[in-house]
Amino acid sequence: MPFSSYDVHGLRLLSHAHAEAMERMQKSLNRPCTQGEKTAFSRRITANLTKAYDSGIREPSALLDAALHAVLLPSV
Numbered sequence: 794m795p796f797s798s799y800d801v802h803g804l805r806l807l808s809h810a811h812a813e814a815m816e817r818m819q820k821s822l823n824r825p826c827t828q829g830e831k832t833a834f835s836r837r838i839t840a841n842l843t844k845a846y847d848s849g850i851r852e853p854s855a856l857l858d859a860a861l862h863a864v865l866l867p868s869v
Contacts, residue, residue: 842859
């Protein structure tokens with residue numbers, strides 16, 4: 794689904810999952826993230842969240858799992 798087709802509810806779900814995933818990643822590093830790390834994490838999280846949402850996932854915890862999977866186990 795193209796970005797412009799997301800409804801308000803979907804954007805809120807994605808935004809919340811992204812923010813939660815970024816917060817958890819920063820806490821898991823036990824040190825401040827560099828700007829480069831934040832950018833890389835955000836890009837991977839966004840790509841996987843979009844993919845998960847477009848495949849029909851709407852459960853907040855499942856979206857969060859998808860987001861964290863994108864960072865912890867990046868695709869090759």
